[in-house]
Amino acid sequence: MFSYEVVKVCKQSGARIGRFTTPHGVIETPVFMPVGTMATVKSLSPEEVSEAGSSIILSNTYHLYLRPGHETVRKAGGLHKFMNWSKPILTDSGGFQVFSLSTLRKITEEGCEFNSFIDGSKHFISPEKSIEIQRALGSDIMMAFDECTAANTSYEKSALAMERTLRWLERSAKAAEGAENQILFPIIQGNMYKDLRIESAKRTAPFAKCGIAIGGLSVGEPKDVMYDMLENLRPYYPSDMPRYLMGVGSADCIVEGVARGIDMFDCVLPTRIARNGTAMTMHGDLTIRNAAYKEDFAPIEEDCDCYLCRNYSRAYVRHLINCDEIFGGRLLSIHNIRFLHRLVAKIKQAIWEDRLLDFRDEFIAAYRVK
């Protein structure tokens, strides 16, 4: 049901192109996954997400558990049917959201007690509960329930969280047994401590059947620290399955991540900044509210093939964003998602040509100009 085939390794960087087969279709890696937190990629239709080039989306277990409730989604026939998305879906475990969004959380060996960010009601999620929810949602890829620590956490606390994550992984794996058409990705933790990360990678790998994730990065540390950690971890991933760097999706981090052996990325960034009026381009971000674009009737990016760039001008998008018109954020969301897929296409091309490190240097130089 799930398989992964490496079809090309870049001789310059070791980066891979792969084909990841899932019950809802084949995903070419490297891949960027847009985020549909509430069973919708904010403001977009599934058709638009698909037309922008997306082959898989991420949705959030924590949010769907609270609203509309996983049992409702189960009764609807699963998340794919509920939200009218027929391609693969990855659901996170809810762990990160419990730690970052909830108040009055209480972590015990059993799991995590928290108050809903919506109405303050009390809830409890354990590894078993997280997998139960994800099974009800029917995502193709489930994530193990982990304890994610902030960037400034001490060595001792990070070690304890890593150990607990490994114990929770055993329980997650047990709870996932027998799930049809669903696979579990285990998550490497260990904060910013290289030895903890390596320890975690070694002990996590045996649980990885067709995919492994790196969690707890991009949580406040400088980017160089993250890149360094990816280099450090690189020898310890299983080679025959995709590696997913959780919550990372800026253009530079994707390029740098692929160059360090990463295959899968997700981030709310492209759609979040879109709604604030920021367009991503190969030369850096463009703040469409700027007066410079008032009578600029060129497309956002000349060689972009997205729905926005084919049909509308910078001046029109600026007008919509300035008037708080929903269609403006929607157009920029399409553009930004398409931008990341176009970037990944360029990355793939560079991998085919065994020159990803050269491409990385060229891209970063051009991207930071603005």
Add this chain to the structure above:
Amino acid sequence: MFSYEVVKVCKQSGARIGRFTTPHGVIETPVFMPVGTMATVKSLSPEEVSEAGSSIILSNTYHLYLRPGHETVRKAGGLHKFMNWSKPILTDSGGFQVFSLSTLRKITEEGCEFNSFIDGSKHFISPEKSIEIQRALGSDIMMAFDECTAANTSYEKSALAMERTLRWLERSAKAAEGAENQILFPIIQGNMYKDLRIESAKRTAPFAKCGIAIGGLSVGEPKDVMYDMLENLRPYYPSDMPRYLMGVGSADCIVEGVARGIDMFDCVLPTRIARNGTAMTMHGDLTIRNAAYKEDFAPIEEDCDCYLCRNYSRAYVRHLINCDEIFGGRLLSIHNIRFLHRLVAKIKQAIWEDRLLDFRDEFIAAYRVK
């Protein structure tokens, strides 16, 4: 360039089916026009508006004058190109908005001084200015600049406003001379006074080349008063051109209006209530937030062919609206616009069958059940 042909008159009601030819295409009447105030039908793409069945949209002169400015739209190549809508556009005169949205307005014979609702800046719109703006926008149908009075205005003040509207009409018509591919609709005023309305209709008709409008109704008066006024006005319209009842677009008012000889309607209602979670159906409005729909996996309306009803359940739309997800309002906007076009199609069918009054009675009885 503009022509109107009546193709069928209902023997029971006198209601008409017509073909209104404009530079951007033929509009079949009766017709409902969705409103794209800011050069966007809120949350929707032009393709979605078109696919929902719309053959013409309305846009607002007052808003586009303030943002992005009519000169910007002119430089963009006109409103059609700016917003990527290739079918006909009707622009209002800005008069109604000056009176309803602005503060510190000062009306003189010359025109109207007002403060922008955005930043308080001072502006002045006269009949000449209104037409200048509408010519820059390049709408197919321009509206004359009129003085619209509230429902409770005295006879004397209403008479003065009606007279001023007629003087402003002369100036609007003069300003519109030589406009290519654009036509001017004059507007009948006179508040709720039958003799003023008839007087206005008689003196307005000579300015009507291929269309006449009824303004200043649905401004707070009971619906029966409006229907009565439409009956009163009916003998005085030119017969060989469309009659446009401004700002009216609830389902019952459309049915009652067509039965009284009206051909064109516009209203923000269907899209505004959509964003608040109200779905229009042939049996009345449906408040999708209601708990009853939590696990209701049926479409909003069984026999509706809109994008929402073909692909999503009430439960999904309820979830989106409850989570303030933009896609929820977008889906309901598509449905509600499609609903009004489906209603108009039913009205046309009844006209073809010479039974519009029967249809009206059946529809109103069913529509008010809920």
